[in-house]
Amino acid sequence: MCIRDRLYGLRDEPYVVLTGLGQRLKTTLDPDAVLSTIVETVREALKLSYAAIEVKEGAALALAASAGTPPVKEALRLPLVHQGELVGTLLIAPRGRDDELTPADLHLLNDLTHQIGVAVHTVRLTGDLRALTGDLQRSRxxxxxxxxxxxxxxxxxxxxxxxxxxxxxxxxxxxxxxxxxxxxxxxxxxxxxxxxxxxxxxxxxxxxxxxxRPPALDELGLIGAVREYTARLGSEAQANNPALKVTVDAPASLPALPAAVEVAAYRIVQEAVTNVIRHAHAQTCQVRLLADNTLQLEVHDDGIGIEEARPAGVGLASMRERAQELGGTFTIRKAQPCGTQITACLPLMDSTRTSVRV
Structure with a gap:
């Protein structure tokens, strides 16, 4: 290797640098080592004092790999883009104060950023896959x-x-x-x-x-079971609160539902309506069901509402857990002008909309 190459690396041979980086990435099987391999290769090939990669995490950039000594002054930052999306930043610093990057250097680095952007995107996907795999394992x-x-x-x-x-x-x-x-x-x-x-x-x-599993689900289906339960509970509750009226607003039919979704929806309705009868001092309680790409469930009353500072009880925690363990959502809020509204959305495989009201 000539003295110029020892001092300035392969700046004048961009094809060699690009090919060398590609070859080293091919032999790097561990995703955790990919970014370290890139910064080492760039630093060695261009004889830089410092090279680093920051990866985008949400709205921020986080240092993922570095080689060499960080410069006293701000390093040159080159955006790493994949298919129009900013995925990270390449940081570099020359060998010394008087060693400025030439237009040829910048052209080579621009070519390198395309390769590096693809690599960073792949590493991010690998990280996302690992996180998803971990979540699935914990769920299992x-x-x-x-x-x-x-x-x-x-x-x-x-x-x-x-x-x-x-x-x-x-x-x-x-x-x-x-x-x-x-x-x-x-x-x-x-x-x-x-x-x-x-x-x-x-x-x-x-x-x-x-x-x-509540037998009513097999005998009457979800809508029938909800109607039967609310009618029975509402009738019993009128002994203490004659003004209370419990109604159900639901489609004429629902698509075939997974057993877990049926049970979760029924249990949430049970708990929510029971809470209304016991604590809300309401005159009306309305249960709504609607199937879209989710099973949407709402229980609304015109009672005294909930206290913002009141800690969640076992019943509320149970309803939230039933929704979340199916990948759904659960919210509870004060209704306007009064009362409480509970909403749960449970994912369905069937996205056919059934919105006929009865």
Whole structure:
């Protein structure tokens, strides 16, 4: 290598620099090392005292890789653009105070920024993919944990509750078989006990089934289940608040909904309407359902409203969690002129709009 190359690098051979950078990037398999490879290559090829890359993160630029000693004065900043979008900045500083960049240097750097812009865009995509993969993994772990916790709860309820009760019933059936010919009164007493205990078992089974999935969803569909629940609860509430009227505004039909969306929507309506009846002192409560690319759910009342400083209770946290775990949103705010409005949007696979009102 001649003395000029040692002092000034490959400034006069841009094709060699571009080819060399491309070759080094091909051999750099680790995405974390790509930007470091670029700044090292640029610094060595052009004999610069400093080279660095800043990557755009939101509205700001963050230092991602550097080589050499940062200059005392401000470094030259060259924008890195990919398909019209600013993705980062290349920072460079010459070897010394008297070593200015020539037009040829700037032309070469301009050519390099195109390659570097593509590389920075790829690295950003890789980072986004890693973040998404991490989020998906955490979501999967959360779902697995929730499933196992539900299985544990069911096992405990069956083992500690229904199991012993059924065993006791079987023992009493054996006693009935022994006593029914010898002691009619004792047999009658046992039969009464058996009847009561069987009713308890049936109630426990119904409770377990209801907690897994409300039967009304399978029997009536989401809209029918919501209408049935609000009618029943509104009727019961009128004993304490005769002025309260609960109405449902919904499409004539909905597209096929995922089971998780149906359950989440129904539970949110249950909790929201229950809160209105218990706390709002309202005269009207309206439930609205609308299917677009999301299932939109709104519960609005004309009651006393919510206190801004009041911490969220278990019910509100549960509604928000049900919406968010499906990738949806949940908001609660004061309505105008009075009352409270709860809104939940749950994503759907089917984007067909069904907006017929009843």
């Amino acid at each position: 772990e959360h779902l697995v944990t929730a499933r196992e916790e539900e299985r544990r709860r069911l096992r405990r309820d069956l083992h500690d509750g229904l199991g012993p009760m059924l065993s006791a019933i079987m023992l009493k059936v054996g006693l009935v078989r022994t006593l029914y010919q010898r002691d009619t009164a004792a047999t009658e007493t046992l039969l009464i006990q058996l009847e009561s205990e069987i009713e308890l078992v049936i109630g426990d089974i119904r409770r377990l089934v209801y907690n897994l």
